[in-house]
Amino acid sequence: MALDGFATASDEVLLVLFANGDRQAAHVLSQRFAPRILGYATRLLSGDRAEAEDVAQEAFLRLWRIAGDWRQGEARVATWLYRVTTNLCMDRLRSRQRRRISADVADLPDIADGAPSVAAQMLQADRLKALERALGGLPERQRQAVVLRHIEGLGNPDIAEIMDMSVEAVESLTARGKRALAAALAGQRDALGYEDDERDDG
Amino acid sequence: MTNAMTGKDGELDQLLADLGAVRTDVPDALMARILADAVTVQNNAQSVPARHYPATGRPQASIWARIAAAVGGGKVLAGLGSAAVVGVVLGFVQPAPIATLSSTVWGQNIDVSVDLLSIDDDFLAEG
Numbered sequence: 001m002a003l004d005g006f007a008t009a010s011d012e013v014l015l016v017l018f019a020n021g022d023r024q025a026a027h028v029l030s031q032r033f034a035p036r037i038l039g040y041a042t043r044l045l046s047g048d049r050a051e052a053e054d055v056a057q058e059a060f061l062r063l064w065r066i067a068g069d070w071r072q073g074e075a076r077v078a079t080w081l082y083r084v085t086t087n088l089c090m091d092r093l094r095s096r097q098r099r100r101i102s103a104d105v106a107d108l109p110d111i112a113d114g115a116p117s118v119a120a121q122m123l124q125a126d127r128l129k130a131l132e133r134a135l136g137g138l139p140e141r142q143r144q145a146v147v148l149r150h151i152e153g154l155g156n157p158d159i160a161e162i163m164d165m166s167v168e169a170v171e172s173l174t175a176r177g178k179r180a181l182a183a184a185l186a187g188q189r190d191a192l193g194y195e196d197d198e199r200d201d202g
Numbered sequence: 203m204t205n206a207m208t209g210k211d212g213e214l215d216q217l218l219a220d221l222g223a224v225r226t227d228v229p230d231a232l233m234a235r236i237l238a239d240a241v242t243v244q245n246n247a248q249s250v251p252a253r254h255y256p257a258t259g260r261p262q263a264s265i266w267a268r269i270a271a272a273v274g275g276g277k278v279l280a281g282l283g284s285a286a287v288v289g290v291v292l293g294f295v296q297p298a299p300i301a302t303l304s305s306t307v308w309g310q311n312i313d314v315s316v317d318l319l320s321i322d323d324d325f326l327a328e329g
Contacts (some may be wrong), residue, residue, distance in 0.1 A: 019238070021248060026240035030233060041225030053232045060236045064243040081222065131217050150218035182214050 011077035012070070021068040029058065034151060037085050043147050044089040046136040055088045074199065075161075082154070083162040086144055093140060123193045130192055134184035142177035149174050 006014070006028045017025035037059055041052035062084055063077070135143055143164070148159045149170070156174075160167045185192070 018244070019247070021244055023241065024242065026237055026244075028238070030236050034228045034233060034236060035226045038228055038232070039224075042226065053229070056228075057232065057235050057239065061239045061243070064240045067243075068247060127217055128221055128224070129219055146218075150215070151222040153222060178211075178214060182211070185214070185217075 012072050015067050015070050015077055016072070018064065019070065026064070029063070029077070033081055034060070035083055036078075037179055040082065040147060040152060041085050041089055042149070043132070044086065045092065047132065051092060054192070055085060055092065058088055059084045064148065076158075079154075079158050079161055082148065082152070082158075083164075086162055105136070114174060127192050130185060130188055131181070135183060136180050137184060138180055141174050142180065145170055145173035146177035146181065150178075 006024055009017070009025075009028070011029065014025040016027050018029065034056060038052055038056045040048055041055040041059075045052050045055070056105070059081055059197070063081060135147065138146065144163060145159060148154045148162060149156065156167045156170045159170045159174075163170065165173075
């Protein structure tokens with residue numbers, strides 16, 4: 001298959017190609033999912049990047065191993081990967097007995113689009129760091145639901161499958177998580193420049 | 203945060219969306235580890251061609267089991283067998299309803315003869 005074909009091939013097709021010995025398929029699948037899986041694991045593990053990398057590697061290893069037995073149409077590769085990553089993170093969080101690890105958000109990259117001023121970029125970076133900290137303070141399940149819904153952009157049925165719960169339970173978790181986030185950020189509105197925005201708007 | 207943002211819910215939604223737009227950079231070392239695992243798994247799979255039947259001695263399926271699997275399973279094979287038996291019985295017995303049906307459809311008795319190997323064939327006659 002030509003490289004163009006790989007780029008447009010579905011996840012399942014790539015997995016079948018991988019199972020048939022095609023190494024380029026592994027490259028494409030890794031590039032397609034590794035950033036999302038690593039980012040997701042990092043957030044679930046409250047910013048522990050090293051542990052998140054181990055989780056991402058393990059999730060992909062399990063994907064490679066199951067490729068030969070993959071039943072097409074029964075699950076989507078993305079959903080499967082998120083689910084395995086969720087379970088791996090849960091195991092690690094339990095194993096360290098919910099020991100808090102402070103979020104390392106100092107290396108947050110800048111937002112690519114737009115060209116805001118330096119001051120605006122710094123303000124935005126502060127806001128994102130504050131959000132990451134607030135996310136890290138949520139209960140595990142709420143954090144998973146909020147991250148999958150609002151950061152990874154998945155639909156509630158997919159999240160329900162990943163988290164092994166009903167769609168209604170996902171909606172409830174997400175709503176509670178967002179309320180908790182809003183409450184956590186409420187005390188920082190002035191420091192994060194939101195009050196200035198409102199005065200500007202007024 | 204844009205001025206068009208109204209209310210704290212909107213601010214939070216926008217902030218979450220902004221965080222989602224941040225692409226996580228995957229270190230080269232991690233990508234190398236992931237791909238090395240992929241190569242290892244592929245090599246292991248190729249070195250064990252009959253991996254569904256490990257060396258622990260799972261017996262090979264019998265010829266009948268393989269035929270049944272080829273036509274779609276034991277139930278399908280049983281159905282085919284039953285249909286064949288019924289066809290043979292109908293051919294020998296030719297029940298009255300069949301004869302009645304054929305005469306009704308055709309309107310008359312038809313004798314059909316097929317000369318599969320004609321002795322008048324010129325090719326054979328030249329022999």
